[in-house]
Amino acid sequence: MPQSVRSLQAALPSVDRILGLPDVRRLIDRHGRTLVTETARTVLAALRADLGTTGGGASPDIGDDTIAANMEAQIAALLTPPLAPVFNLTGTVLHTNLGRAPLPEEALEAMAAVARGASNLEYDVKAGKRGDRDSHLEDWIRRLTGAEAATVVNNNAAAVLLLLNSLALRKEVPVSRGELIEIGGAFRIPDIMARAGAKLVEVGTTNRTHPHDFQNALGPRTALLMKVHTSNYEVQGFTAAVAERDLAALAHDAELPLAVDLGSGTLVDLRPYGLPHEPTVAETLQAGADLVTFSGDKLLGGPQAGIIAGRADLIARIKRNPMKRALRVDKMTIAALGAVLQLYATPEKLAERLPALRLLSRAEADIRAAAERLLPAVTERVGERATVAVIACQSQIGSGALPVDALPSAALAIRPTTKKAGAAVKRLAAAFRALPVPVIGRIADNALVFDLRCLDDEPAFAAQLDRLQLG
Numbered sequence: 001m002p003q004s005v006r007s008l009q010a011a012l013p014s015v016d017r018i019l020g021l022p023d024v025r026r027l028i029d030r031h032g033r034t035l036v037t038e039t040a041r042t043v044l045a046a047l048r049a050d051l052g053t054t055g056g057g058a059s060p061d062i063g064d065d066t067i068a069a070n071m072e073a074q075i076a077a078l079l080t081p082p083l084a085p086v087f088n089l090t091g092t093v094l095h096t097n098l099g100r101a102p103l104p105e106e107a108l109e110a111m112a113a114v115a116r117g118a119s120n121l122e123y124d125v126k127a128g129k130r131g132d133r134d135s136h137l138e139d140w141i142r143r144l145t146g147a148e149a150a151t152v153v154n155n156n157a158a159a160v161l162l163l164l165n166s167l168a169l170r171k172e173v174p175v176s177r178g179e180l181i182e183i184g185g186a187f188r189i190p191d192i193m194a195r196a197g198a199k200l201v202e203v204g205t206t207n208r209t210h211p212h213d214f215q216n217a218l219g220p221r222t223a224l225l226m227k228v229h230t231s232n233y234e235v236q237g238f239t240a241a242v243a244e245r246d247l248a249a250l251a252h253d254a255e256l257p258l259a260v261d262l263g264s265g266t267l268v269d270l271r272p273y274g275l276p277h278e279p280t281v282a283e284t285l286q287a288g289a290d291l292v293t294f295s296g297d298k299l300l301g302g303p304q305a306g307i308i309a310g311r312a313d314l315i316a317r318i319k320r321n322p323m324k325r326a327l328r329v330d331k332m333t334i335a336a337l338g339a340v341l342q343l344y345a346t347p348e349k350l351a352e353r354l355p356a357l358r359l360l361s362r363a364e365a366d367i368r369a370a371a372e373r374l375l376p377a378v379t380e381r382v383g384e385r386a387t388v389a390v391i392a393c394q395s396q397i398g399s400g401a402l403p404v405d406a407l408p409s410a411a412l413a414i415r416p417t418t419k420k421a422g423a424a425v426k427r428l429a430a431a432f433r434a435l436p437v438p439v440i441g442r443i444a445d446n447a448l449v450f451d452l453r454c455l456d457d458e459p460a461f462a463a464q465l466d467r468l469q470l471g
C-alpha cells in the first residue's frame, strides 16, 4: 500500500470523534446511539475501502460535513418503509404484484381503529364471554350471497386448501381437465389438491368435458365434485363444459357436495356498472353449489382474504379443521372486510364508494381528459428526448377476472426519439420507477405507456415530475 494512502487512512477521524460532531449528535437525539454508531462505522469503513481502491490519488472528501451527511443519508435510506405506495399505471386494475384492490376510507378507518388497541375480536361484548372471530363477517356474507354460513381465511388459495383438506382428505375429487389451472405462478389446482391430501381425478379433455365424464369418475371414494373458474384464460372454439346446475344435479344424485372455486367472485351483477357479466356468488349458490370459495381483494374490492360460503353443515366441518387456526385472518382484515361488505348494502352508491369498482367503471372520456391535462407537463419534462401523445388503450381488470374482456381507456405514450429506442425506453421506464413514488407503466412497441385509469392523484403525479432524472 502506498505511503500516501496509509497516511490518508490514518487521517480518517475516529468513531468517537465523529459521534461528537454537532450534526451527528442531532442524529443521536433522533435515532439513538446504537444505530448512529453502527452507521458511523459503516461510513468510515466505506471511506477506508475507497481510499484503498483509488490509491489515494483521487483523495475523496473526508471532511466532517461529508461524513455527517453520508450518515444522515444512510439512516434515511434504512428507515424508509419497506412497503410503500406506487402509481399503478400498468392498465391492470387488480394487479396482484401491486397489491390488488385499493381500499375505501371506511376500511382504512376501521383497520386503524382496531389496530390501535383492544377490540371485540373474539369476545361477545353483550354476553360478556368468548366469541368467534367469524361472527363479525358471517351475517354480512350470508346477507350478500344467500349462503347459510360462511368462514374467512387468509386468501382464496387457503380457502381451497382448507375446503379440500376438511372434506376430501384421502378421498377423490373429480375436476375437469379444462379447469386444472395455474394462477399467478404458485397456485395450481393439482398441487393444492396434493397438499390438501386429496386425490385429483382428471375428467374429460382439455377442451371438452361432458356430464357422463363426471358420472364415470364417481366411485365409493369420491368426496365431492369441484368446478374451478378458469380465471386467467378462456377455452375457445370446439368446447364444452358442464354447467354448475348440471354438475350440482349430478353431485346431489350421488349425495355428494359440489364445491365451486369462483376465484374473483363478485357479490353484485357488474353489468349495471358498465362491466361484463361475471358469475356472482349468489348465482353460483342458486345454481346448486354447496360451497363457493372466492377472494376478498379481487372484484369484491376488499383486503386480502379467502371466503368460503355455503351449506352450514359443511362450513361447520371446515371450521373444526385444526388447519383453520393456521389460516385464519387477523383483526385488521376482519375490520377492513367488514367495512367493505357494509358498502354493498347501498348498491346505488357502490361505484362511488368502492375504489376498485370506481376505477373499473371509470369512463373512457374521463380518463382521456386526465391524459390531456397531464400531456403538457410530461411533454415539457421529457423535452427533446421523447415525444408524448395521448393514445387509446385497453385496461385489464386483472387477478384473473374476465381475462379476455378489456376496458377502453386512455394513456400517455412516451416514445424516445433516439435510434436505439429499445434501450432508451427501458432507461426512461427506470427513471420513472426511481421517483419518490415510483411510477409503474408498461412498455409496448418501444414506447412507455401510462394507462391513467388508476391515477387518482394527478397533482401528486405532476408534482414529482421535476425530480425525474433523465440521463
Ligand SMILES: *Cc1c(COP(=O)(O)O)cnc(C)c1O
Pocket (backbone or CB within 6 Å): 155, 156, 157, 158, 160, 183, 187, 228, 229, 230, 231, 232, 261, 262, 263, 264, 294, 295, 296, 305, 306, 399, 400
Ligand atoms: C385468484 C384465484 C385463486 C387464488 O386466490 P388468492 O386470493 O390469490 O389466494 C384461486 N382460484 C381461482 C379460480 C382464482 O381466480
